[in-house]
Amino acid sequence: MTQDRSIIIWQPQDDDDEEKKNGDGEEEDSENNDGEKNGVVGEEDGENNDGEKNGVGEEDGEKSTGVGLWVEVTRLGVVGGNQEGYYSCQFSPDGTYVLACSYLGALHLWQQQHGGVDKSWQHCVAVGGHTHQVADITWDTMGRYLLSASKDQTTRLHSQWVKDSDEKVHGWYEVGRPQVHGYDLTCLASIGSFGFVSGAEEKVIRGFKGPANFIRNFGRIGGVDVQQELAECSVGEGASVPSLGLSNKAIIIQQQQQQQQQQGVEEKEGHDYFKPLVLSGPPTEDELIQHTLWPEVCKLYGHGNEVMTIAATSDGKVLASACKANYYVDANIIIWDVTSWTKVDSLCYHRLTVTHLAFSHNDNYLLAVSRDRTWTLYKKQHLQSSVLGYSYQLCAQGSDKVTQHSRVIWKAAWLPDSTHFFTASRDKTVAVWGVGVWGGECIERWVRKAVLNETNEVTAIAVSNLITSTTAQHNNNKSYVLLATGLVCGSIKVHKLYLGDEAVVFTDEVLNIYHQHHNTVRTLHFKPTHTNSNSSSSSVSSGGGSSSGSSDGVTLASCGNDNKVMLFDIKVR
Numbered sequence: 001m002t003q004d005r006s007i008i009i010w011q012p013q014d015d016d017d018e019e020k021k022n023g024d025g026e027e028e029d030s031e032n033n034d035g036e037k038n039g040v041v042g043e044e045d046g047e048n049n050d051g052e053k054n055g056v057g058e059e060d061g062e063k064s065t066g067v068g069l070w071v072e073v074t075r076l077g078v079v080g081g082n083q084e085g086y087y088s089c090q091f092s093p094d095g096t097y098v099l100a101c102s103y104l105g106a107l108h109l110w111q112q113q114h115g116g117v118d119k120s121w122q123h124c125v126a127v128g129g130h131t132h133q134v135a136d137i138t139w140d141t142m143g144r145y146l147l148s149a150s151k152d153q154t155t156r157l158h159s160q161w162v163k164d165s166d167e168k169v170h171g172w173y174e175v176g177r178p179q180v181h182g183y184d185l186t187c188l189a190s191i192g193s194f195g196f197v198s199g200a201e202e203k204v205i206r207g208f209k210g211p212a213n214f215i216r217n218f219g220r221i222g223g224v225d226v227q228q229e230l231a232e233c234s235v236g237e238g239a240s241v242p243s244l245g246l247s248n249k250a251i252i253i254q255q256q257q258q259q260q261q262q263q264g265v266e267e268k269e270g271h272d273y274f275k276p277l278v279l280s281g282p283p284t285e286d287e288l289i290q291h292t293l294w295p296e297v298c299k300l301y302g303h304g305n306e307v308m309t310i311a312a313t314s315d316g317k318v319l320a321s322a323c324k325a326n327y328y329v330d331a332n333i334i335i336w337d338v339t340s341w342t343k344v345d346s347l348c349y350h351r352l353t354v355t356h357l358a359f360s361h362n363d364n365y366l367l368a369v370s371r372d373r374t375w376t377l378y379k380k381q382h383l384q385s386s387v388l389g390y391s392y393q394l395c396a397q398g399s400d401k402v403t404q405h406s407r408v409i410w411k412a413a414w415l416p417d418s419t420h421f422f423t424a425s426r427d428k429t430v431a432v433w434g435v436g437v438w439g440g441e442c443i444e445r446w447v448r449k450a451v452l453n454e455t456n457e458v459t460a461i462a463v464s465n466l467i468t469s470t471t472a473q474h475n476n477n478k479s480y481v482l483l484a485t486g487l488v489c490g491s492i493k494v495h496k497l498y499l500g501d502e503a504v505v506f507t508d509e510v511l512n513i514y515h516q517h518h519n520t521v522r523t524l525h526f527k528p529t530h531t532n533s534n535s536s537s538s539s540v541s542s543g544g545g546s547s548s549g550s551s552d553g554v555t556l557a558s559c560g561n562d563n564k565v566m567l568f569d570i571k572v573r
Helices: 015-022 024-032 043-048 212-222 227-232 253-263 265-269 285-291
Strands: 007-012 070-076 086-091 097-102 107-112 121-124 134-139 145-150 154-162 169-180 185-190 195-200 204-209 238-240 249-251 296-301 307-312 318-323 333-337 342-347 354-359 365-370 375-382 390-397 409-414 420-425 429-438 441-453 458-463 479-487 492-499 504-512 521-526 554-560 565-570
Touching: 007 097, 070 121, 107 285, 134 521, 134 554, 145 169, 145 185, 145 565, 154 185, 154 212, 169 204, 169 212, 169 285, 185 307, 195 307, 204 307, 212 227, 318 354, 342 390, 354 409, 365 409, 365 420, 390 441, 420 458, 429 458, 441 504, 479 521, 479 554, 492 554
Parallel strands: 134 185, 307 354, 409 458, 458 521
Antiparallel strands: 007 070, 086 097, 097 107, 107 121, 134 145, 145 154, 154 169, 185 195, 195 204, 204 296, 238 249, 307 318, 318 333, 333 342, 354 365, 365 375, 375 390, 409 420, 420 429, 429 441, 458 479, 479 492, 492 504, 521 554, 554 565
8 A cells, every 4th residue: 555545466576577578688698707697696606605506505406586576566446535545455365356444444345357467456346334323314205225324424325236137136235425524413314205404413404415317326226217306306417525615516517517628627626526427236435435425405504502303294395303402492493494495483392402303104293302301292283374384383291290201212203193102211111102082082182001111221213114914813903013122232122012992002022133233222214115106126125115014024224323224124924
């Protein structure tokens, strides 16, 4: 490895090659110098040193190879976005692969083409992942890709790789790196197809949209029809980060070409690194860094401290966000209109940090949980004076000392029918809440319906879509959901929850995930079961792409403080 941030492969030069290069000139010298060989040792020296040749004590007739030269064969690595170069590298046992690690924690892999030391080396796809704690994950609304945000200051996009030749899924790979930031990322939320917002340890919320070049490559890699998304794309071909900047700047090819003609190619190359790619497989590390960024379309200002949680409605048109708070004034929840990217409302109740926000599946409710050990529920109310035409008003709060949690509440989740919600707390319990029945009629009073006791602090929960039981005759073929819980020790458990007319019942069936995290589980998400009618990959599923009621299974995604993002296929009956 050198200061120019490349890897050099060297090869020793054979003595035979040297002799061929020297040719007949050496033979002439040998004849002119009486008895002298290669101009090194004379005849006298040969007589005085019994059996010595070429000035080296080679007794027993051993033949010397001399001092060989090492010549450069090839250089590996593209400087590109890898400004800090490589830390180390290693050959494979057969010498056909070279594996290197870089300053950014990524692995780079090269394969020698067709053998032979003078052949070219091809940059290949290597194992990748985050290099710091993964704070949050979220699925695309259609379940086609998974986004993850980490304290390594990157947002990464993971998807399946479907080869055209056999139409089989070849695993999940990182196919995009939409955001490379200057702050540790804390949360994110999907806002429709190829769009998301993220929050970091700063006071700003940033919104991103997928560029045309990435959408085309994503369609080829995943075998997905993306013609509709391409037709709606209006943010250019790609993006780049200006020098000393944090905002991804959109790049339009025609404008870029005109600027290059006016300013000169040399000057422009120092600022815009994006080049359109044509990919049929996952990109390499260098391509991920430079050519898969998404343009930043907005910045939302309103919080006084670093953003802690973001939630979006099912259609991605409304956002809710909250920041770190030690006082009542900072613990407000801000409602944003994504269409105009403006603040439309502020909800105040909690005294400390709101740790998690969750809209119900029908978007009629917004649930908030906090470090002050309480939860609040806001209901959509029609309001003509509002920009949205409605607003969210407080309708319930968990302030009952008998039923409320005794420690901080970390996460919340909704049932698919939006009739019940769950809260997970440090007090090692998961509570199920629903509307109570009083005097024979249902009123807007939410009460605790059931409690699940865990063996450790519960830091993450997720609820699957409704699954129809076809084998559990003792439950009269009722529908049930899977409740996944993540613990502070890294364990993940999956529980069956049957939904009755008046009661919610946990069964004794508990599935312990074997490949667990080695540190705190931060977020759990079941893959959406919505299928894209235009997607050719809807039939190629890893267990979670089936519609509601299918008996194939579901896919659960998890992330944790051990830097991992994991996917689990759970077969159900």
